[in-house]
Amino acid sequence: MDLLQDAFLYLLAAVIAVPIANRLGLGSVLGYLIAGIFIGPVLGLVGSETEDVKHFAEFGVVMMLFLVGLELQPAMLWRMRNRLIGLGGLQVVVTTAIFSGIALAFGLNWQTGVALGMILALSSTAIVLQTLNEKGWMKSTGGQASFSVLLAQDIAVIPMLALLPLLVIGGVASGSEDAGHHGGAAIASLPGWLQTIVVLGAIAGIVLAGRTLIRPVFRFIAASKLREIFTAAALTLVIGIALLMDLVGLSSALGTFLAGVVLSDSEYRHELESDIDPFKGLLLGLFFIAVGAGIDFDLLFGEPLMILGLAAGILFIKAGVLLALGKLFRLPQSDQWLFALGLAQAGEFAFVLFGFAGGFGVLDQDLLKIMTLVVAITMLLTPLMFIIYEKGIAPRSKSGSTRDADEIDDTGTVVVAGMGRFGQVVARFLMTNGHSVVILDHDTKVIDNLARVGVKTYYGDATRPDLLAAAGLGEAKLFVAALDEREKQTELVAHVARTYPDCRILARAFDRHHVYELREAGAHRTRREVFEASLAMARDALVELGAHPFRAEKQARMFRRHDFYTLNALQEKWSGHTVDETYVDAMRAHSDDLYEVMKSDRADRYEDEDRGWTPPPNRKKLG
Amino acid sequence: MAKVLILFAHPRLDRSVANAALAEAAEGIEGVTFIDLYAKYPDGEIDVDREQNRLVENDVIIFQHPLYWYSSPAMLKEWQDLVLEYGFAYGTGGDALTGKVFFNATTCGGGREAYSKDGIHGVEIPELLVPFRRSFLLCHMRVLAPFVCFAAGRGATGGDLAGHARKYRYLLEALVDERVDFDQAETVALLSEALDTVISAP
Numbered sequence: 083m084d085l086l087q088d089a090f091l092y093l094l095a096a097v098i099a100v101p102i103a104n105r106l107g108l109g110s111v112l113g114y115l116i117a118g119i120f121i122g123p124v125l126g127l128v129g130s131e132t133e134d135v136k137h138f139a140e141f142g143v144v145m146m147l148f149l150v151g152l153e154l155q156p157a158m159l160w161r162m163r164n165r166l167i168g169l170g171g172l173q174v175v176v177t178t179a180i181f182s183g184i185a186l187a188f189g190l191n192w193q194t195g196v197a198l199g200m201i202l203a204l205s206s207t208a209i210v211l212q213t214l215n216e217k218g219w220m221k222s223t224g225g226q227a228s229f230s231v232l233l234a235q236d237i238a239v240i241p242m243l244a245l246l247p248l249l250v251i252g253g254v255a256s257g258s259e260d261a262g263h264h265g266g267a268a269i270a271s272l273p274g275w276l277q278t279i280v281v282l283g284a285i286a287g288i289v290l291a292g293r294t295l296i297r298p299v300f301r302f303i304a305a306s307k308l309r310e311i312f313t314a315a316a317l318t319l320v321i322g323i324a325l326l327m328d329l330v331g332l333s334s335a336l337g338t339f340l341a342g343v344v345l346s347d348s349e350y351r352h353e354l355e356s357d358i359d360p361f362k363g364l365l366l367g368l369f370f371i372a373v374g375a376g377i378d379f380d381l382l383f384g385e386p387l388m389i390l391g392l393a394a395g396i397l398f399i400k401a402g403v404l405l406a407l408g409k410l411f412r413l414p415q416s417d418q419w420l421f422a423l424g425l426a427q428a429g430e431f432a433f434v435l436f437g438f439a440g441g442f443g444v445l446d447q448d449l450l451k452i453m454t455l456v457v458a459i460t461m462l463l464t465p466l467m468f469i470i471y472e473k474g475i476a477p478r479s480k481s482g483s484t485r486d487a488d489e490i491d492d493t494g495t496v497v498v499a500g501m502g503r504f505g506q507v508v509a510r511f512l513m514t515n516g517h518s519v520v521i522l523d524h525d526t527k528v529i530d531n532l533a534r535v536g537v538k539t540y541y542g543d544a545t546r547p548d549l550l551a552a553a554g555l556g557e558a559k560l561f562v563a564a565l566d567e568r569e570k571q572t573e574l575v576a577h578v579a580r581t582y583p584d585c586r587i588l589a590r591a592f593d594r595h596h597v598y599e600l601r602e603a604g605a606h607r608t609r610r611e612v613f614e615a616s617l618a619m620a621r622d623a624l625v626e627l628g629a630h631p632f633r634a635e636k637q638a639r640m641f642r643r644h645d646f647y648t649l650n651a652l653q654e655k656w657s658g659h660t661v662d663e664t665y666v667d668a669m670r671a672h673s674d675d676l677y678e679v680m681k682s683d684r685a686d687r688y689e690d691e692d693r694g695w696t697p698p699p700n701r702k703k704l705g
Numbered sequence: 706m707a708k709v710l711i712l713f714a715h716p717r718l719d720r721s722v723a724n725a726a727l728a729e730a731a732e733g734i735e736g737v738t739f740i741d742l743y744a745k746y747p748d749g750e751i752d753v754d755r756e757q758n759r760l761v762e763n764d765v766i767i768f769q770h771p772l773y774w775y776s777s778p779a780m781l782k783e784w785q786d787l788v789l790e791y792g793f794a795y796g797t798g799g800d801a802l803t804g805k806v807f808f809n810a811t812t813c814g815g816g817r818e819a820y821s822k823d824g825i826h827g828v829e830i831p832e833l834l835v836p837f838r839r840s841f842l843l844c845h846m847r848v849l850a851p852f853v854c855f856a857a858g859r860g861a862t863g864g865d866l867a868g869h870a871r872k873y874r875y876l877l878e879a880l881v882d883e884r885v886d887f888d889q890a891e892t893v894a895l896l897s898e899a900l901d902t903v904i905s906a907p
Contacts, residue, residue, distance in 0.1 A: 630718050635747035695717045695778070 091128065092135075095121045096367055107216070108465055109209040111430050114367045115458055118374020128375050136372035136437065141324070142365025143434045145358055147335045148320050150236045151342020152355050162230055169227060169411055170234020173425075177203035177403050184399075193249040197444045198453065200242050201436065202396055206429035207232045209464050213424070215556070217472070224417030227408070228424050239431055243333045246435065249444045277331070284330045288323060288337060292344030300350045304541055305526045316357040349529055352522070352540045356548040366430075373433045377458060378451045389452065393459040397467070401426040419475040423467040427460040495520060496560040497553050499544035499574060501528050504590050504611055505564030510537070520553045545574050547581065555582055563589040563605070572599050579604025594649055598656050617642060641676070648672040709737045709880050710763035711810075714770045714780045716743050723812035723857030723866060724771055730870040731769075736881035738763065742780050749783065756788040757801070765806045765880050766846075768837065771857075772813040775826075775833045785840060794844040806887060807841040808849035808896060809834050810873065814858035831894065849890040852876060852897045872900060879904040 095117035103113030121127045159166065178199035185195030210228060211220075219225040296319070303315050320338055327337035345351060382389050401422045408418035436454055439445045445453070498509045501523040509519050521537070522544040523529060529539045542549040544565065555561060561578050565571040575589050589605035591597040597608045617638050624634035651672070655665040711731055715724045718741070731739050740759070746752070760766060770777045792799050811830070813820070820830050830853050831838075838848045854869040876896070879885050884905050893899035 630741075630744055631747040632716060632743035633719060695715075695720070695773075 088128070088131070088135075091121060092117075092368060092371055096371060100367070106465075107213070107468075108462075109206075109212045110367070111206060111208040111370055112461060112464075114370035115374040115377075115461070118371035119377055119379075120374075121371070122375025123377060123379045132372045132375045136369060136376070139365050139369035139372055140434065140437060142362050142367075142369050144324050144335050144338050145320055145362035146366060147239070148338035148342040149355060149358060149362060151339040151344075152346050152351055154233075154237070154343050155346045156343075157347075162233070165227065165230035165411075166234045166237075169407055170231045170238075172407055172410075173231050173403060174200075174203045174235060174238045176407075177400060180399055180403065181396075184395075194445060194449070197246060197249050197439050200238075200245070201432045201439070201453075202400075202428050202457075204235045204239070204429045204431045204435075205232060205400070205425040206427050206461055206464065207236060208430055209427070209461060210424050213465075213468055217468070219420060222417060222420070223413055224408075224420035224424075227411070227413055227417065227421050231404075231421075231425060235429075235431070239435075240336055240339055242435060243335055243438065246439050246444055247442050249439075250442050281330050281332060284326055284332070284337075285340065288326075288341050289344055292341055296345065297348055297350070300348075300541075301526050301530070304350070304353075304524075307524075309543075312353065313357045316354050317361065319354075320358060349533070349539060349541050352549055352552040353542040355552045356542070356546065359548060359552075370430065370433070373454065374458070377455055379455075381452060381455055389455060389459070392452070392456045393463070396428060396456065396460050397426045397463065400428075416475055420471050423471045423475075424464075426467055427464045428457040429461070432457045495554055495558045496562065497522070497550070497555050497558045498562040498564060499523075499550075500564035500566060500571075500590075501525075501532060501539055502564065502566045504566070505562065506532075508562050508564060508588075513537070520558070522549065522553055545570050545577070547577060550578065550581075555585060558582075558585055561585050561587050563587065563600075565590075568592050568596060572596070572603050575600050575605045576603040594652075595656065597649060598653055601653070613645075644672075644676050648676075706736055707764040707881055707883050708762065709734075709765040709767065709877060710759055711737065711739045711767045711769050711877075712742060712781070712784065713739060714742045714768070714778045714784075716778055716780070718743070721771070723854055723869065724769065726866050726870045727769060727810065727812065727854070727873050730874040731877055734874070734877050734881060737877050742784060743778075746780070749780075751784060751787050753787050753790070756784065757790070757793055760788070760794075760805070761801055763805070766841075767808060767810050767852075769810040770812075772811050772830075772833075775828075776836070777809075777811075789840065789844060800845060802841075803845040804847070806847045806849060807837075808851055808890075809837055810852040810854075812854040812857035812869075814856070816856045820855070829894070847887055847891060849887065850893045850896045850899070853895050854897065869897075872897060876900060876904070882907060 096114060099117035099120065100110050100113035103116060104110060108116075118132075122132065178196070181199035181202050182192070182195040185198050186192060190198075210232060214220045214225045214228060220229070300312075300315065303312055319341065323337045323341050324334035327334040345354060404422035404425055405418055408421045413421060433454065436445065436450050436457075440447065440450050496509075496512055496517055496519045498505050498512075498519055498521045501509065501521050505521070505523075509521050512519050521532075521539040522542050523539050524541065524543045526541065529541055532539045540553065542553075544550065555578065561582070563571055563575050563578070565574060571589065571592075575587055578585060578587055586607075587605045588607045588609075589600045589603075591600050591608045591610050593610060597610060600608045620641070621634045621638040624637060625631050629637070648669075652665060652668055655668050713724070713728060715721050718725060718728075728739065728741075731737055738759070742751075768777060768781055770781055776782075789795065790799070791797075793801050811834075813830070815824075815826065818824050820826050820828065820833075822828075830851055834851055841848050852873065854866075854873075857866065857869065876885075879900075884907060886903050886905065889899075890896060890903040893902060896903070
């Protein structure tokens with residue numbers, strides 16, 4: 083009963099606060115924080131149990147790192163290496179160094195300083211990415227630079243998780259190899275060299291299993307076509323790896339991150355992503371609510387100047403470092419400001435790492451309370467920073483610089499849903515013409531066969547909105563709907579037309595009425611799936627019956643023209659998915675018309691309908 | 706024995722009178738290959754390699770076509786544009802056709818007198834066919850005077866369709882038998898009016 087009450091309370095707070103925060107442009111992370119602040123400090127509805135909730139919800143972080151890993155395709159990382167290592171790496175290192183120095187100057191010991199520095203160097207991926215996408219700044223140079231830095235920070239979390247336990251104040255300087263030996267590892271009783279072997283073995287095991295074992299297993303599960311079992315398998319994978327890592331004394335986040343990277347180029351990537359994503363979202367949401375509920379506002383009212391001063395200082399220093407890096411890397415003027423103001427806040431990872439560091443005693447509880455509040459305030463101020471950029475800086479530098487900034491290799495992607503006989507031809511044709519095509523299909527046999535001929539297909543039900551988003555439909559220029567189920571196809575087109583108004587939609591239709599349905603649903607172009615093939619065979623039949631091949635070709639073209647004309651002309655007669663008498667009458671009239679057209683030709687009259695290559699009429703003979 | 710290739714272009718063979726008659730006349734002569742281009746390529750996609758091989762295999766190339774707007778139907782123009790490639794037919798290394806023989810065999814609705822300085826068209830047929838002549842000369846070929854069937858249209862007065870067909874077949878057989886004097890055939894005005902001069906008896 084208690085559990086249900088708590089669940090209801092937390093969920094209700096989230097359901098109310100998050101949509102409102104989103105509407106106000108604050109982003110979901112702030113929404114969760116605000117929800118937590120309301121049910122905690124403000125209304126006092128939840129109390130001491132928030133720590134337990136937070137502990138439980140931290141698993142969301144493990145899932146997040148799995149997803150981060152899934153996103154990190156080695157090829158993409160390689161392409162971005164300069165910005166990741168240069169821009170991103172420098173941002174993390176320089177910012178960490180400055181904050182550590184300041185902490186030392188304030189009289190904190192160096193371990194605390196380094197821990198704080200690392201944690202505050204991170205920015206809020208969730209808030210910034212959402213804002214960049216919403217405002218359409220993602221493709222600008224500043225947006226791309228921000229993305230690179232956020233990605234570098236996400237990756238930097240992994241070494242940070244490894245480093246933080248080493249910073250234990252007065253910690254036992256364990257002679258053995260690395261970070262991992264915290265917690266109650268089951269192998270702690272083994273001799274050092276054996277521990278090392280077990281740890282390395284576990285990592286090698288994850289990589290090997292990811293390469294060889296996981297794919298066939300997922301293929302087998304996917305073939306059962308039971309969605310919930312696939313979801314269960316995905317969760318089992320993540321939880322299993324977390325447990326294994328705990329067992330050998332490594333960070334579970336590190337392990338799942340690794341598993342994510344290993345699976346990032348598998349065909350199940352998008353499916354895993356969209357299966358795990360809701361769990362991650364909810365758990366992280368719960369985590370942020372718990373953080374919000376735990377914020378101590380007495381601190382703010384007790385020492386408002388210190389708290390606000392710290393928040394302002396963090397924003398100021400981070401922005402300064404980013405601005406300098408922006409100049410160093412020659413970003414255009416206004417993009418430097420977007421980059422600097424946008425990433426100035428501390429991020430949600432800070433809460434995670436605070437909890438982690440607190441657990442080891444790297445940071446003491448009083449400091450944690452202050453810093454949690456400060457970080458939350460910097461995040462709350464982020465929308466203000468974006469407003470400063472949008473109203474203050476962007477309009478002033480409207481000239482040249484933003485124009486030539488669009489040098490990002492924006493090779494309009496095509497998403498093809500359904501790789502049956504129809505979709506295959508479209509996708510292969512586009513690929514051979516050098517376009518990058520993302521293909522979705524939910525038939526494992528099709529995927530395997532295509533893999534054999536070197537065509538990469540992603541597993542998943544293309545009618546699921548989250549999968550479409552994961553496949554990058556947001557950036558795609560073209561969407562080809564080629565499902566072989568009529569109703570699903572129409573729904574899919576309607577969904578894409580609503581959600582991605584900028585995307586051109588090409589849809590496979592089953593018959594004439596389906597053409598109308600798809601057009602109503604928002605398809606820009608439709609083709610009846612068997613029309614062209616039937617007409618080609620009809621032409622062949624005419625040749626077999628003795629017609630000259632070119633004549634048969636011309637007749638087929640005329641038939642097609644007339645048929646398209648009829649198709650369009652009858653659309654207004656077709657309404658409400660039904661066919662009334664007038665439609666039938668019109669249809670019949672058009673068929674009679676077509677028959678006349680074809681016959682007149684045979685009769686060899688000199689008429690409008692068949693004007694090609696006809697000698698002039700012989701007047702003497704006619705007269 | 707020489708090999709003769711007739712490249713025939715008429716988009717509406719079913720409505721053709723004169724060309725159908727000529728096509729029939731060309732049937733069944735050993736050594737003569739008759740290619741209906743519109744039948745071979747109903748969608749207009751010409752197989753260039755195949756066409757070039759055909760040219761290499763034959764000694765005499767004939768364009769047989771009706772006269773449309775003082776020229777040939779569109780397919781023959783497309784054929785020339787694609788098949789007579791640089792490096793194959795002309796230009797550096799383009800000597801695949803050197804020494805072969807070309808002429809037009811064309812049908813027109815108007816009578817003989819219509820195609821003269823004082824006729825309604827104001828020109829002689831060979832003047833109209835200069836683009837073909839120049840093209841194949843550039844391909845290092847010998848270009849004979851055209852074989853023209855005047856008054857070939859349906860119901861045209863003074864036409865002698867059966868006569869045209871008979872003469873066409875006579876010419877084709879002589880070409881295969883190598884009984885045509887090319888030097889003479891290059892210089893006469895119209896091949897169709899000089900068969901007795903250019904062809905020697907078997």
